[in-house]
Amino acid sequence: MSKKLLEIENITVRFGGVIAVNKVNFSLEKGELVGFIGPNGAGKTTLMKAITGMVEPQEGKILLNGQLLNDKPIHERINLGLSLAQQIVSPLNSFNCLDNVALACGKNKTKNIFKSLFINETAEEEKKAKELLEIVGLGDVWNEYPETLPLGYLKRLEVARALALDPLLLLLDEPLAGLNQKEASALGDLIVKLNEKGQTILLIEHNLKEVIRICKKIYVQDNGRSLAYGEALEVMKNEDVKRAYLGTNKDA
Amino acid sequence: MDYEITLLTTMSISILFALALNFVTGLCGQISLGHAAFLGAGAYTSAMMTKASYPFLLTLPFAALTSGILGFFIGLCSLRVRHDFLAITTMGVGFLFVGVVRQQDFLGGEVGISGIPSPGFSRFGFLIFCLFLASLFAFFSLRIKKSWMGKVFESISDDEDVTRSLGINVSHYKIFAFVIGTSVAGIAGALYAHHLRFIGPDSFGFVESVSVLAMVIIGGVGSVWAVSITAAFLSVLPMVFQFVDDYKLLFYSALLFFMMRFSPEGLYGLVEKIKKNRKIKLAKDNKNEQKAS
Numbered sequence A: 001m002s003k004k005l006l007e008i009e010n011i012t013v014r015f016g017g018v019i020a021v022n023k024v025n026f027s028l029e030k031g032e033l034v035g036f037i038g039p040n041g042a043g044k045t046t047l048m049k050a051i052t053g054m055v056e057p058q059e060g061k062i063l064l065n066g067q068l069l070n071d072k073p074i075h076e077r078i079n080l081g082l083s084l085a086q087q088i089v090s091p092l093n094s095f096n097c098l099d100n101v102a103l104a105c106g107k108n109k110t111k112n113i114f115k116s117l118f119i120n121e122t123a124e125e126e127k128k129a130k131e132l133l134e135i136v137g138l139g140d141v142w143n144e145y146p147e148t149l150p151l152g153y154l155k156r157l158e159v160a161r162a163l164a165l166d167p168l169l170l171l172l173d174e175p176l177a178g179l180n181q182k183e184a185s186a187l188g189d190l191i192v193k194l195n196e197k198g199q200t201i202l203l204i205e206h207n208l209k210e211v212i213r214i215c216k217k218i219y220v221q222d223n224g225r226s227l228a229y230g231e232a233l234e235v236m237k238n239e240d241v242k243r244a245y246l247g248t249n250k251d252a
Numbered sequence B: 001m002d003y004e005i006t007l008l009t010t011m012s013i014s015i016l017f018a019l020a021l022n023f024v025t026g027l028c029g030q031i032s033l034g035h036a037a038f039l040g041a042g043a044y045t046s047a048m049m050t051k052a053s054y055p056f057l058l059t060l061p062f063a064a065l066t067s068g069i070l071g072f073f074i075g076l077c078s079l080r081v082r083h084d085f086l087a088i089t090t091m092g093v094g095f096l097f098v099g100v101v102r103q104q105d106f107l108g109g110e111v112g113i114s115g116i117p118s119p120g121f122s123r124f125g126f127l128i129f130c131l132f133l134a135s136l137f138a139f140f141s142l143r144i145k146k147s148w149m150g151k152v153f154e155s156i157s158d159d160e161d162v163t164r165s166l167g168i169n170v171s172h173y174k175i176f177a178f179v180i181g182t183s184v185a186g187i188a189g190a191l192y193a194h195h196l197r198f199i200g201p202d203s204f205g206f207v208e209s210v211s212v213l214a215m216v217i218i219g220g221v222g223s224v225w226a227v228s229i230t231a232a233f234l235s236v237l238p239m240v241f242q243f244v245d246d247y248k249l250l251f252y253s254a255l256l257f258f259m260m261r262f263s264p265e266g267l268y269g270l271v272e273k274i275k276k277n278r279k280i281k282l283a284k285d286n287k288n289e290q291k292a293s
Helices: A044-052 A074-080 A097-105 A113-118 A123-135 A151-163 A181-196 A208-214 A232-237 A239-246 B002-027 B036-051 B056-080 B083-103 B123-146 B148-158 B160-164 B170-196 B206-219 B224-240 B242-246 B248-262 B266-292
Strands: A004-015 A018-029 A033-037 A059-064 A082-085 A169-173 A200-204 A217-222 A225-231
Touching (some): A004 A200, A018 A044, A018 A059, A018 A200, A018 A217, A033 A208, A044 A082, A044 A169, A074 A082, A074 B160, A082 A151, A097 A123, A097 A151, A151 A169, A151 A181, A181 A200, A181 A208, A225 A232, A225 A239, B002 B123, B036 B170, B056 B083, B056 B170, B123 B148, B123 B170, B148 B170, B160 B170, B242 B248
Parallel strands (some): A033 A200, A169 A200
Antiparallel strands (some): A004 A018, A217 A225
């Protein structure tokens, strides 16, 4: 039986005449932590959005745990085991940190509209939410509202909320962007810790130093095409990857 | 005494109607600028049925059903258009309703329907019935706010896309909010028709939609108590002061303008803000005292 959790086969996404993702093939096994890198405009976020269903690919297949995700709306993909911490933090501002996470913890209660009408009980979800906030280091600000918190805290809140969905695959879209070195390093350590506990993670990131530090495997994309995939240090030695990031003498 | 009973009945129907809009706009964050159309759909359904000798109580579920079906289709629209576009769409539905009703002879056309039979209660009995329905829906709304559904509504109101990314089927919740909010408006319409015993297309025009929106916004979107109190107050104002009745649209629009300018969260939000500031001030004072000692 295949251990593959995510399989992306020949995915193409076009926006008018622009090909953002071009016949990309990629797979991820259970328990892996894979860094997904590429220069600006490489189509990383587009591919991530194709996985979550925010963007519809024109060609190809996306499978999660053997189940075809194409044509499924976002909420169904989430319920099949995906979760996403977005690049631009989007907390629910009328909820405090605890309620932001508790709402995600109550996935089974909110899945069915009529069930949600008759259930008030929140103790179990609040307990789990508090634990998750402790894990991401927000235990002391659980009752604060997102508006009052700095970006570093909100990035961690985003991760806690994504974890609250008990995902099979956690997609992190540039969680370290906008953070200072100390904050980025702390969040990087947290990502490693989560992976060590068995969480499969696909991490899109621009902070190469952190990606190489925390990810054993790296997938590189450039101009919408797959460029390299393999052991982190090996991939970074790849000439195509160097050229994509740094250009070449010939280019100069 | 009759005058007071009429006043209180009008008040109760307005509360029910405002709470119906509050369910859609306040709880679920979906703006409706044509809610009077649903009041009208219920009113016409019920009036036509009682005129055809059906008992008043039997007409209530049909009034709710007619408005609810209309609401279901508007709910479907809300899946495709959001925010100001939804406001324009619902406003269009309001105008469309009045336009269509005006042209239908069997609905009385421009003249409307008069001589609507009595609901079969005494005036006081009818007041109690209206009050009962308004209270029942107020408690239902409060119940919803406390449930997981209430949390989802608040989340949709905050950010639909984020709610979707939490595995929640936003479409189902939005349609549910529209169906409930419009069905109840239909029931309020049935009560309205049998309270006044006369209805015409102008009773359900844009002015009525703006008036009920003013009740919800001024009270404070989402707050059941604040909306009920504001609806009670604003509904009797035109009956007490003639100039308010003469300049209804101007008066409600001005109130809406000032509320949006100075306290977009409504009176409820204003009270909450004052409470919050007081708490922060108290906490600061306590800290200063501790430092001093």
